[in-house]
Amino acid sequence: MEILMAFIIGILFMSATYLMLSKSLLRIIIGTGLLSHGAHLLLLTMGGLKRGAAPLLGEHAPSYTDPLPQALILTAIVISFGVTAFFLVLAYRTYQELGTDNMDRLRGNEGND
Amino acid sequence: MINFLILPILIPLISGVLLIFAAKHVMLQRWIAGLSALLTVIFSALLVQKVKTDGIQTLNLSNWEAPFGITLVSDMMSALLVLTTSIVAFACLIYSFKSIGHEREKYYYYAAFSFLIVGVNGAFTTGDIFNLFVFFEVMLMSSYVLIVLGGTKIQLRESVKYILVNVISSALFVIAVGFLYSVVGTLNMAHISVRISEISEVAQPGIITVIAVLFLIVFGLKGAIFPLYFWLPGSYYAPPAPVLALFGALLTKVGVYSIARTYTLFFYHDTGFTHQLLSTLAILTIILGVIGALAYWDIKKIVIYNIIIAVGVILVGLSSMTPDSLAGSIFYLIHDMLVKAALFLLAGIMAAIAGTSNLKKITGLIKQYPGLGWTFFIAALTLAGIPPFSGFIGKVLIVKGGFEAENFWGAAIVLMSSLLVLFSIMKIFINGFWGTPRAYKDADQVPVGKLMIAPVILIILGVFYGVGSEFVFPYISQAAETLSNPNIYIEAVLKEY
Amino acid sequence: MKTNDVILQTATKIVLFVIVLFSVYIFFAGHYTPGGGFVGGLLTAGAIILLLLAFDMKTVAKILPFNYMNMTALGLLIAIGTGAGALLFNKPFLTHAFTYAHVPVLGKLSLHTAAIFDLGVFLVVVGVTMTIIQTIGEDE
Numbered sequence: 036m037e038i039l040m041a042f043i044i045g046i047l048f049m050s051a052t053y054l055m056l057s058k059s060l061l062r063i064i065i066g067t068g069l070l071s072h073g074a075h076l077l078l079l080t081m082g083g084l085k086r087g088a089a090p091l092l093g094e095h096a097p098s099y100t101d102p103l104p105q106a107l108i109l110t111a112i113v114i115s116f117g118v119t120a121f122f123l124v125l126a127y128r129t130y131q132e133l134g135t136d137n138m139d140r141l142r143g144n145e146g147n148d
Numbered sequence: 149m150i151n152f153l154i155l156p157i158l159i160p161l162i163s164g165v166l167l168i169f170a171a172k173h174v175m176l177q178r179w180i181a182g183l184s185a186l187l188t189v190i191f192s193a194l195l196v197q198k199v200k201t202d203g204i205q206t207l208n209l210s211n212w213e214a215p216f217g218i219t220l221v222s223d224m225m226s227a228l229l230v231l232t233t234s235i236v237a238f239a240c241l242i243y244s245f246k247s248i249g250h251e252r253e254k255y256y257y258y259a260a261f262s263f264l265i266v267g268v269n270g271a272f273t274t275g276d277i278f279n280l281f282v283f284f285e286v287m288l289m290s291s292y293v294l295i296v297l298g299g300t301k302i303q304l305r306e307s308v309k310y311i312l313v314n315v316i317s318s319a320l321f322v323i324a325v326g327f328l329y330s331v332v333g334t335l336n337m338a339h340i341s342v343r344i345s346e347i348s349e350v351a352q353p354g355i356i357t358v359i360a361v362l363f364l365i366v367f368g369l370k371g372a373i374f375p376l377y378f379w380l381p382g383s384y385y386a387p388p389a390p391v392l393a394l395f396g397a398l399l400t401k402v403g404v405y406s407i408a409r410t411y412t413l414f415f416y417h418d419t420g421f422t423h424q425l426l427s428t429l430a431i432l433t434i435i436l437g438v439i440g441a442l443a444y445w446d447i448k449k450i451v452i453y454n455i456i457i458a459v460g461v462i463l464v465g466l467s468s469m470t471p472d473s474l475a476g477s478i479f480y481l482i483h484d485m486l487v488k489a490a491l492f493l494l495a496g497i498m499a500a501i502a503g504t505s506n507l508k509k510i511t512g513l514i515k516q517y518p519g520l521g522w523t524f525f526i527a528a529l530t531l532a533g534i535p536p537f538s539g540f541i542g543k544v545l546i547v548k549g550g551f552e553a554e555n556f557w558g559a560a561i562v563l564m565s566s567l568l569v570l571f572s573i574m575k576i577f578i579n580g581f582w583g584t585p586r587a588y589k590d591a592d593q594v595p596v597g598k599l600m601i602a603p604v605i606l607i608i609l610g611v612f613y614g615v616g617s618e619f620v621f622p623y624i625s626q627a628a629e630t631l632s633n634p635n636i637y638i639e640a641v642l643k644e645y
Numbered sequence: 646m647k648t649n650d651v652i653l654q655t656a657t658k659i660v661l662f663v664i665v666l667f668s669v670y671i672f673f674a675g676h677y678t679p680g681g682g683f684v685g686g687l688l689t690a691g692a693i694i695l696l697l698l699a700f701d702m703k704t705v706a707k708i709l710p711f712n713y714m715n716m717t718a719l720g721l722l723i724a725i726g727t728g729a730g731a732l733l734f735n736k737p738f739l740t741h742a743f744t745y746a747h748v749p750v751l752g753k754l755s756l757h758t759a760a761i762f763d764l765g766v767f768l769v770v771v772g773v774t775m776t777i778i779q780t781i782g783e784d785e
Contacts, residue, residue, distance in 0.1 A: 055316075060308065067315045074322040081330035104329070107278055111322050113683070114285045118318070120777045121292060122311055127781065129304040141305045143382070151732045158738070162725060168718035210739040 040080040047073035060126045060136040064119065071115035075108045082107075152198060153205045153222040155191040156230050156269045159184050164262030174253045178245055181258040185238040188265065192231040199227045200623060204630070204640035206275065214642050215339040221275030221641055224627035225478055229272045229405060232482050235609065236397045236489045237265045243493050243602040244390040246595050247500070252297050252388075260297065264290035264394065271402045275641055277328065278335045280406065281321050284370070288314050291399060294391045295383065306386035313379040317369035324362040331355055338641035341413045341634050352418035360415040360422045364407065364429075371403025373463065374433040377456050381440065384452050389496020392448065396455050397489035401481060404462050408477065411466065412631045419469060427467035427558055433460030434565045441572035445507045447495045447580065450572050451488070454531065457565055458484040464558040465546035473549020475628035479620075480542030483613060487530050487539070490606035491573075493599075494524045498580060500594045507576060512585035517596060521581040523607055528577055530610050532570035538614030539566075650699060657699035664692040672767060676755070682763035686770025693771070694778055702782065713775040720768025727762040 054066030082104025267287025533539030675681025
């Protein structure tokens with residue numbers, strides 16, 4: 036199972052990198068989304084994938100699952116949700132103000148002389 | 149009062165929430181923000197004194213025992229940095245009152261400002277590696293708001309890049325924490341340190357080195373070390389002066405602090421590879437920063453490149469890992485936060501008077517604004533490390549530590565960089581203040597006297613910090629002692645170990 | 646853009662209450678089982694977004710005249726206040742208290758300050774989500 040997860044995470048990172056290297060702002064944002072998905076899956080895998088009861092609700096189950104990675108992922112998901120939303124709004128505003136979503140035309144070199 | 153160490157985080161948090169309610173009332177916002185900033189300064193000063201007398205303060209949030217819940221830890225280093233942060237924030241706030249404009253004030257400027265302080269103080273105080281990530285994100289979210297607020301074209305364009313870089317580094321942070329958790333199975337920093345020493349008894353396993361380098365990349369992206377500082381000059385150029393001062397003084401320093409914390413608490417068993425890498429990168433950071441600072445003819449850019457140089461100097465001290473160099477690093481870190489904030493504010497005043505930050509278009513300011521000129525001069529001397537001032541003491545200790553640890557290249561580069569830093573800052577002074585005075589179009593509308601309050605406060609503190617180093621030094625050496633001996637930290641947090 | 650969406654509008658009028666009720670259920674279920682303020686808040690926000698889809702922004706603003714920024718702040722204030730309440734008793738920040746109460750009809754109830762904290766989270770989630778949706782959807 037861990038091996039399979041490793042491949043999935045790798046594919047996610049690969050697609051994220053590809054998307055982030057493109058010029059369109061929207062693709063870049065989708066790329067960051069995929070990147071954080073990959074990171075969250077990695078966190079889940081690193082905590083160990085196994086079946087078991089939730090801890091703290093008794094001592095009768097044969098095995099327990101570590102709840103910490105899930106708590107961490109939930110936190111990380113909420114944060115990346117917020118950041119992605121902010122990024123989308125910002126990209127939209129940028130598109131409105133500057134009239135382009137092409138990163139090549141967003142270079143800028145003020146104060147470079 | 150066991151909750152004392154959370155007050156510098158809690159006060160700005162509550163005031164930030166209140167400021168959202170008060171969004172439409174500018175004067176009320178200023179009062180709330182000012183009062184809370186002042187309270188934060190007072191309580192963090194008391195916290196420093198408490199740590200000095202009673203030792204390291206810890207707080208187990210929600211009353212969970214130490215390695216299981218989130219622990220906040222205030223050792224001397226974090227207490228001092230929290231105090232400096234609060235002072236810098238207070239100064240930037242006073243400066244904002246007169247310069248930021250009603251438009252931004254109505255769009256949650258002060259609320260974002262307060263949340264930024266929450267994030268920075270939290271990152272300095274927390275004793276849990278994932279909680280550090282959360283506080284980083286609080287800090288970054290507010291910094292996104294601050295950098296884009298106002299919505300000018302250059303701000304929009306640069307904040308896109310700024311956010312992209314930080315999103316990537318956040319993802320790397322999560323990955324690094326994931327790897328670390330899979331190896332040590334804990335998130336409490338003190339407990340991580342214990343576990344890593346257990347598995348490193350014979351030799352540090354390769355995976356720990358990998359994680360160390362991963363953390364260096366993550367924090368290096370925030371702290372702007374070579375080669376990860378590429379985003380900084382462009383992004384920091386966009387926002388207005390008080391925000392720039394806040395970013396320049398605080399945000400990169402959080403990255404540096406995190407490197408210091410992880411490299412002295414976790415990864416100190418095998419310094420052969422990781423600390424050598426850190427030292428090399430620090431030296432390259434200084435060199436590249438100096439080249440940038442010398443090459444540009446723009447006030448803001450020159451000072452921005454000086455941030456990068458300072459990061460390099462601090463990291464050279466850190467990579468030597470002797471008690472002297474660690475003390476020097478902490479001393480220089482605090483010095484740099486104070487002086488860099490003052491310099492950015494002064495540069496902001498100059499740019500406001502002249503209507504441009506291009507040095508070739510500014511001359512002869514000292515005729516009309518002697519106070520501004522001489523304050524800038526003192527700030528420049530302090531920054532470069534001319535003897536009675538604070539930069540000197542920090543650099544002496546770093547160089548001394550460097551020689552003790554046989555890190556000759558680092559020491560030599562730090563020494564030479566001071567000369568070039570002085571040159572780059574004097575370039576601003578000579579070109580901007582000397583020469584024939586010139587009339588500037590909007591100069592009358594700039595309330596120079598009122599704007600000067602904040603940088604003058606910072607410079608006075610900076611000068612006292614250097615001249616009165618006799619008084620300051622016991623605090624610094626206590627901070628350095630915790631860094632060079634992780635067991636003090638571990639015992640304070642985990643009690644029974 | 647004027648479309649004939651009678652089916653969506655009629656269905657929304659009924660489904661909306663089901664979703665809101667379910668979100669309240671999820672909110673309280675979070676006490677001992679999966680659920681809680683975050684999920685409940687997202688469900689409620691989903692219900693309001695459904696309303697936005699079926700009707701237009703002005704109508705919804707008339708039905709629910711909230712300032713979502715202030716709602717977020719109120720939620721934060723409640724959540725922080727619950728955490729900071731522990732300071733008054735010299736307990737670490739965020740320490741919660743609970744007790745059991747016997748209420749005639751309902752029977753044994755467990756009262757927990759974490760529920761108040763969760764109410765804050767609920768309001769924050771609804772407020773933030775709606776602020777985001779409104780910011781993007783504001784100009785057509």
